[in-house]
Amino acid sequence: MSDSRRLRIAVQKSGRLSDDSLSLLKAIGIKLNIRDRLLIAHSTNQPIDLLRVRDDDIPGLVMDGVVDLGFIGENELEEKMLERQAASKPSEFEVLRRMDYGGCRLSIAVPQEMNYQGIESLNGKKVATTYPYLLERFFAQKGINAKAVMLTGSVEVAPRAGVADAICDLVSTGATLEANGLVEKEVIFRSKAVLIQRADGALDDDKQALVNRLVPRIDGVMQAKE
Ligand code: PRT
Numbered sequence: 082m083s084d085s086r087r088l089r090i091a092v093q094k095s096g097r098l099s100d101d102s103l104s105l106l107k108a109i110g111i112k113l114n115i116r117d118r119l120l121i122a123h124s125t126n127q128p129i130d131l132l133r134v135r136d137d138d139i140p141g142l143v144m145d146g147v148v149d150l151g152f153i154g155e156n157e158l159e160e161k162m163l164e165r166q167a168a169s170k171p172s173e174f175e176v177l178r179r180m181d182y183g184g185c186r187l188s189i190a191v192p193q194e195m196n197y198q199g200i201e202s203l204n205g206k207k208v209a210t211t212y213p214y215l216l217e218r219f220f221a222q223k224g225i226n227a228k229a230v231m232l233t234g235s236v237e238v239a240p241r242a243g244v245a246d247a248i249c250d251l252v253s254t255g256a257t258l259e260a261n262g263l264v265e266k267e268v269i270f271r272s273k274a275v276l277i278q279r280a281d282g283a284l285d286d287d288k289q290a291l292v293n294r295l296v297p298r299i300d301g302v303m304q305a306k307e
């Protein structure tokens with residue numbers, strides 16, 4: 082267990098947000114001693130520990146107060162917030178900064194051969210997704226009576242496999258959709274990585290003072306890249 086007086090930051094262990102998040106921490110002067118297998122990495126020059134986990138776990142770790150800060154995609158954050166609200170679990174957090182990386186969109190895509198005339202064409206259909214809460218919120222807002230089918234992987238092959246009629250998945254270049262004979266029809270959420278912290282006022286004074294010193298440095302690094 083790490084010392085609870087040290088600021089704890091959750092980052093994705095290995096995935097699309099890992100390198101950019103670690104580079105940013107380095108760029109703002111936090112020296113880290115990362116050993117690949119370990120869950121925790123200690124900073125050698127600041128009272129900061131990194132918790133390296135799957136991105137899916139980061140919203141809950143922040144909302145449960147296990148870590149103080151976390152770098153997470155807005156898509157995952159919003160989905161977990163809706164899931165936790167539905168289960169009456171704590172779902173509060175504060176967004177400190179929206180980052181300039183991790184950009185993608187959550188879109189509904191349909192097989193090329195489907196006769197798609199607009200979202201009404203999804204009535205009565207099954208849509209495979211890893212983001213059922215975001216998708217069902219979208220259906221509710223649009224008055225569409227479709228079903229979200231939860232799949233944690235291989236979403237793009239679901240229509241071909243006969244598991245669903247359409248999909249709702251993250252898109253960046255669109256190459257994955259194209260390779261699977263799917264056409265993007267509706268963007269339901271636009272996402273970037275964000276730095277979040279525990280609910281307003283949840284950090285003690287020393288930790289909050291440290292966060293207040295780090296955030297302007299993040300702004301400086303992002304401005305220098307523009
Ligand atoms: O192991 P762990 O659970 O930590 O990682 P993960 O596999 O769940 O997540 P990871 O590393 O793939 O993505 C982490 C975050 O990166 C996502 O939650 C998004 O916020 C962001 N991000 C940005 C993306 C993409 N772009 C992206 N293109 N996440 C996933 N994709 C996938 C998408 O699901 C699809 O399979 O890339 C494919 C589409 O890419 P294109 O370029 O072909 O359109």
Ligand code: ZN
Pocket residue numbers: 135136137
């Ligand atoms: Zn994940």
